[in-house]
Amino acid sequence: MNRELKVSRIEANIESQMGEYLDGGDKRQMVVLFHDVQSVIAYNPGELIDKIEEVAEAEGYTPNFHLSKSEMEMTLRAQSDEN
Secondary structure, eight states, X not given: OOHHHHHHHHXXXXXXXXXXXXXXXXXXXXXXXXXXXXXXXXXXXXXXXXXXXXHHHXXXXXXXXXXXXXXXXXXXXXXXXXX
């Protein structure tokens, strides 16, 4: 499976799962967990983070990440390299 298809499938999962969680509720915090990190996630986190921001904002929320995009990228890559 090529990179673009993998990224689009992951983005669709993010949109679906976050949309279900955020829809119709008064949510204060949400944790997005990338477990069993695949290289497509570890080496393309910017696109996925952008999707998380897009979905949250579409639901009326303002995302506030505890790590910068570069810190998330370093963490995800380190996890991917270990697997």
